[in-house]
Amino acid sequence: MSNTKLIQVFEYKKLKIGEFGFSKNHFDAMVRFNEKNENKYFTIIHNGILFNSYVGVIQIGGLTIEILPKADNNDNPEKGTWQSVLLQMLKVCKHINIDNVSETNLKKKYNSILDIYFEMYLNEIEILIKKGLIKKYRRVQSNQLALKGKLVFTHNIQKNLIHKERFYCEHQVYDKDHLIHQILFKGLIILKDLLNNEFKDKLNRLLFQFQDYQEVNINKSHFDIVILNRNSVSYSRALDIAKMIILNYSPNLNSGNDNMLTLLFDMNKLWEEYIYRILQKHKPVGFSVSFQNSDKFWEYKTIRPDIVITNDNNENFVIDTKWKIIDVKKPSDDDLKQMFTYNLHWEAEKSMLLYPKVNQEDTKFGKFHYNGLEKKCKLGFVKILENAVLIDASIISKSIFQKLI
Incomplete structure (x- = not known):
């Protein structure tokens, strides 16, 4: 469906110059982008890129690189399966609103997750125009x-x-020529260099509606001063996507003419938020779930467990999520020390390190030995795929709560 070249790779894999249409110009653009962002998104290797925990999409001119998560031992994993897993996690964590895309369109094969954002953006602006742009x-x-x-x-x-x-x-x-519309207009202008042919006609029709508006160089400060009221609240979704497009867009990062758009998520944080949101939504009666708790630890330093669960008896349970495949039967020393600290600070009897399941089995709760306190920790593994489909969130949530009993 696209005239752009697509490369799909998995996290922690390499991409070398000359592979799948990945050129020296693409490599140079990614090096400059990574240096601009303190080298956090991937590692530069000889004539190539080594991806790390960041998943998502990088579009450089006519090349789209989609980095997918992977939590299985399959040497030849199905890319469509893991693209779907990523989409569902992004949806649950409210990083993407798939409901805005029609059910018919959801069934078609998207080139990458960027295409979904692009289509949502065009659809949102089309809806706003039909309603009548506000003054x-x-x-x-x-x-x-x-x-x-x-x-x-x-x-x-x-x-x-x-x-x-x-x-x-x-x-x-x-x-109508005010900041909100100038932001939406800027997003449309950027898409001129990024959209595939399928969306070009709709983009041109929308650009025609904005032909008399000022083109402004939008940056983060412009979004900071936008205040929506009763008349403009319907713009919130379009503005969210415009912010993603504009602030992640890097024109001409190399000596060529390739512009760059990135949409990257730390898979460790995405997994943490996904688990929290499904536990929060599907928790049993009598339980509460909190996220990103923080407590003073030493001087100005704080500690923060991923998830704290509390029952009606004011008993706390701590979960620390880990997005990686391990094949061990006991926690590492560093993990045990960290979990013991969580147990103490949150007065939790039980804590658990939670990993995606491949073929591992949960460990039993092991006891910490400290002044006779009953503090315990275990490794837990939760299955997320069944027949190459993400398991229903309510089932995953139920299995996690059972592991704490």
């Missing part, structure tokens, strides 16, 4: 033949020293 007051400065609003003395002296009949004023106008 807002905005302040403008311009030369006028009559005093209108407030005279800007400094500019008036600079510009009208000779033309005494003119006034450089600041005044309000009420129209």
Whole structure:
């Protein structure tokens, strides 16, 4: 469905120059992008890239690189399966709103998850246009033949020293050419270089609706000052996607003409948030689930377990999520020390290190020996796939709660 070249790789795998259409120009662009971001997204190796825990999409000109998660021992994993797993996790964690894309479109094969964001963006703006784009007051400065609003003395002296009949004023106008629409317009302009042919017609129709609006160089500060009210709240979803597109877009990072758009997620954090959200949604009666708790540890340092579960008896249980495949039967010394600290600070009798399951079995709760306190920890493994499909969230949640008993 696309005229762009797609490369799909898995986390912690290598991509070398010359493989699958990956060129020296693409490599150089990724090196510059990674250096700009403190080398956190991947590792540069000789003539190639070694991916790490970040999954998602990198689009460089006509090349799309999709980095997929993987939690199995299959030497030839099904890429479509893990793309679907990533999509579902992003949906549960509210990083993507698949409901905005029609059921018919969901059944088709997307080139990458970026295509879903792009289609959602176009659909949202199309809906807003059909409803009628809103007007807002905005302040403008311009030369006028009559005093209108407030005279800007400094500019008036600079510009009208000779033309005494003119006034450089600041005044309000009420129209559609305001910051919200300028942001949406900028997002559409960026998509001109990124969209495949299937969406080009819709993009051009939408751009026509914005032809009289100012093109502004949008940055993070513009999003910070946008305040939505009752009349503009319907813009929130389109603005969220516009923010993703604009702030993750890097024009001309190398000497060529390839622009770059990235959408990357730390799989460790995504797994942590996914587990929290399904536990929160499907928790049994009498339990509460909290996320990203924090407690003072030493001086200004704090500690933060991933998930804390509390029952009606005020008993706490701590879960620390780990997105990796291990084949051991006991926690590491470092993990045990960390979990023991969690047990103490949150007065939890039981704690668990939770991993995706391949063929491992849960360990029994082992006891910490400290002043006669009953503190325990175990390794837990949760199955997420059944017949190459992500298992229903309620089933995963139920199995996790059972592991704490």
